[in-house]
Amino acid sequence: MTNEELKYSITELLPVATYDESGEFLNIIIPSDELIPLMKELRSKKEFDFDYLFCLTCIDWKDHLMMVYHLLSKVHKHCIVVKAKITDIQNPKIESVNCIWKTAELNEDEVYDLFGIRFLNHPNLRRLFLEEDWKGFPLRKNYVDENMIKL
Amino acid sequence: MDIKNNVPANKLIFPGQIHETPDGGFLITKLDEVINWARSNSLWPLIFGTSCCAIEMMSAADAKYDWSRFGFEVARASPRQADLIIVAGTIVMKMAPVLKRLYDQMPDPKYVIAMGACTISGGPFFYNTYSVVKGVDHIIPVDVYVPGCPPRPEALLHSMITLQEKIKNEAFFRKS
Amino acid sequence: MLLGQDHITEEGEFVINMGPQHPATHGVLHLKIGLDGETIKKIEPHLGYIHRSIEKMCEQLSYRQFIFTTSRMDYLSAHINNQACVLAVEKALQVEATPRAKAIRVLMAELTRLASHQLWWACMGLDLGAVTPFFYAFREREAINTIIEETCGTRLTQNYMVPGGVMMDIHPNFQKRVKEVLKQIKEKAHEYDELLTGNVIFQQRLKGVGYLSKEDAVSYGCSGPTARASGVSCDVRKLFPYDGYEQLKFDEILNTEGDSWARYLVRLGEMKQSISIIEQLIDNIPEGDFQAKTKNVIKLPKGDFYQRVETARGELGVYIVSDGGATPYRCKFRSPNFSNLSAIPKMAEGAKIGDLVAIMATVDLVIPDIDR
């Protein structure tokens, strides 16, 4: 499907979604609590069939956190970017997509480790890279580390 | 072959180097020499590589550079049987206790070569990083530093020859 | 070596910790393995022993500087990592590299891929207990390294790509040397078959070991030879061509078996394809500049940019979020090994310890790329 068609079909599914088409892919920006229903549709519906989650990450925009999911359909060869906005910056949480794409498990561990977003219904949420007792979430913009030497 | 000729003169002068006293007695000096000869010529490295430098360490073992010429090729996977740990690659905070433990598991005498910029000082990851140990000498004592990112296999061989020189000047029977 | 703390495993289970320092993990991966006799029941990967916070660091580095850190991620495909970065920057700036630069980049990338696969083959033998293949493969790898060194100045972490092209023109001897090396590799290719591929012990060690189905490969986000051995068509060079790959003739090697043997064959096939790509290009490097004009201080427009390339291990994605400044606001590297690693527990279910070594060898993990 082309970006236009995708946009049309997704608007039908989720009217609250907003779009950003400035970049290479179609970006869909949704509130975080709408994530799982939309993702399930994107995965299961034959016309979407987004079976390949190739990049899962997060961006800290200081006033909110943005989960970014890059999806690709191996069948239809179309790409889409789903961005879920998390406004609660103190205690961020979002549903895990591990039940849809298995690759999400370790990726979400990583995001939890570096951004501190808690994933609900995640089978084994743990700090993946840093020690269990590490204080703070280093990729947050407000992270301070006295050991870090700035250039 | 006399390796001494190939080490630049300034590298032989080393602060804190232990010099043999003349009154050490014939036998002890000779035994010392034998032991140091054996040790310097039989440095078994631990298979320990964390990142890029490990590949150059492997290259030093390959047919072109072939560190087996010096008797270094018996790379041991178990720290108990190793004499030398070549810290090849960045050491991060999470790895530091493991490295220390590996070092402690090695029997004396043990030697350390810090290979590459990351292990010497944190190198490319010195600034703006939160998880990198800024130099492996914060964790374990280092005998020889070899800079580069990563150093060539020849540079690693050079560092091992330098280490051999150091061992040859050690005293096994320390005098009070 | 043994860090004993187990919260995932059941009471009375025999747990061994493979890593962080273990010869089979190719670096500092830590696998906690629950065993039943010699049979693996479950594996839990523990990462972070080489987590160097490259993503955080990139937020402080300019777009000319951040390229060099990626050489240290997947150091075996350093060129290709750098290429991904410069392509992302070029995509954002809407600059295109000169035709000569593109050709040089592809040549370098394929040489790197060849060298990387040779190292994989060497370690493959080493992991399965055959020491000699290591030396034969490194002989050719050293020849390639010498060529790369002659042009780029270093052997492993080259930092040769710059936005808009390449840092220096190729060395005058480059073409001659490459042809010599290709000839040498082709002459010695039969040794690979005689020593390992045809060897009955080797085949027995790999056939039927570490099966990964097509569905799982997609779901786990696998890419590169690991996924292609399961029949997933995922070669970025074919699907989303960059730097002129669309003009080159090469095949995407696919295999449907999904076991370690299939992964082995796919990689061997890829080596042949790389050679064919280099042969197509080596006499057809266009004349002209090796670098397109770019500003001294690069500032990307606001927005986010994703660029993927095919490294020797799979799809590397560089995701740059820019706020219009001279440094990335957020820089994420989608590393192929990270996803491939997540499939290893699935592959190793019910395998023996020896099989796990074989699986890890065929998936060909580079740990710093996982941890970044």
Place this chain on the structure above:
Amino acid sequence: MFLKEYFGTIFNSVKSLLTGMKLTGYYFTHLKEIVTEEYPDNRATLKMAERFRGEVTMPHNENNEHRCTGCQSCELACPNGSIKIITKQEIQADGKKKKRIDTWVYHLDMCTLCNLCVIACPSEAIVMGQNFEHSVYDKKQLKKILNKTGSKLMEGVEE
């Protein structure tokens, strides 16, 4: 049928093993195939590639003059801060004050030899050196000062 298969397997296996042994046997008997370069012995003949990056050097000519103007482009270009340039004000013959380098500090222990400083340098004052034998017992020896004592800026570089 079973027996045929059974012995067929054995035959093929043994054959494949013998092929491998033939190859290693070939190399064992053909010692001219040995590719080893004996590093410390071949130091006299060992030539690095001309673009090889071993360390950053600052060439001085016979009058102890270098080309560095102290513009600090290299310091800015260096991704990991391994260059530190300390400048001083120098009074010229015509009375004007000019910025000149005092010390050009080079941290070889941190340098990744990425070549960005050499590219950034507008006056070609620094080049990559070929020496790679830097092993030392003491880390402090890796901090180097590249401009020689009493060295001056070469005439006509700044214009």
Place this chain on the structure above:
Amino acid sequence: MVITGVCLLAFLVVLCFFLGYMERKVAAFMEIRLGPNRVGPKGSMQIVADTVKLLFKEGLTPDGADKFLFNLAPFIVVITSMLVVAPIAYARDFQLWDINIGVLYVSSISSMAVIGILMAGWSSSNKYSLIGAMRSGAQIVSYELSIGLSLISIVILSGSLQLSEIIESQANGWWIFKGHIPVIISFVIFIIASTAEINRAPFDLTEAEQELTGGFHTEYAGMKFAMFLLSEYINLFVVSAIAATIFLGGWMPFHIGGLDAFNHIMDYIPSSIWFFGKTFLIIFIIMWFRWTFPRLRIDQLLNLEWKYLLPISMVNILLVTAMAIMGWHF
């Protein structure tokens, strides 16, 4: 007798130095590199340096280990391998101990090494060591059968268990020539099975560096580790010597029936050279295996024994017996 014994022990140590050097050089030449060439002339003192270093290394005993067994194990391993050296005939009329059940003695003592290995692996209190030791147990017990059966085929043909008599029975030709194909099969099986028995690649599953970091000797350091290395090389020598004695006629020179002039020349070559020549040929073949083949997996290793080697050697015994009864051999 005692003096000879002591000399023999000293000789064994020197022999092990040589074997270590030989192994490194063989490996190097097969791997297109030079190998040790700095220490001593052509690197010949490399192993001496290694040994002296290991002697002066700190001898560690891990905290969790069973101290007594941990320290005892290397001695058991070395002593068992040295015991097997006793009945070997090194040259004409030079046999330390011509026991009349030589073959039985050799095969029974050599299988005792597994006790030392099990002890080492268990007492280290390291999980890798334990796995290595268990593998070793399964492996040596299995391969013992094939070794026994292939030795028995010669016992049947020569009609004696005494090593000197077996050598004498080959005065008119070695068994490998006299016994046709069945003995050749026995010989091949003996070589394969004994490679497995002494834990050398491709059957080095007990050590399996890539899987178990060092297997049963993971926790051993210094002198005790050196003893494992020593026993490895003595074992290598012993199995090769046994193979040379039983299949290739021990110190018997090579004779061709009818060519008296040729036989006469062969007789001039000292018998000890014949013995060591044959032994080192087999040692070389075993080393050749090591530097060519990948390692087997544990279940494949047992498959190889129980599905291939054992059935074949059993059928082979039948053939040999038939041959011996009918007198089909020369």
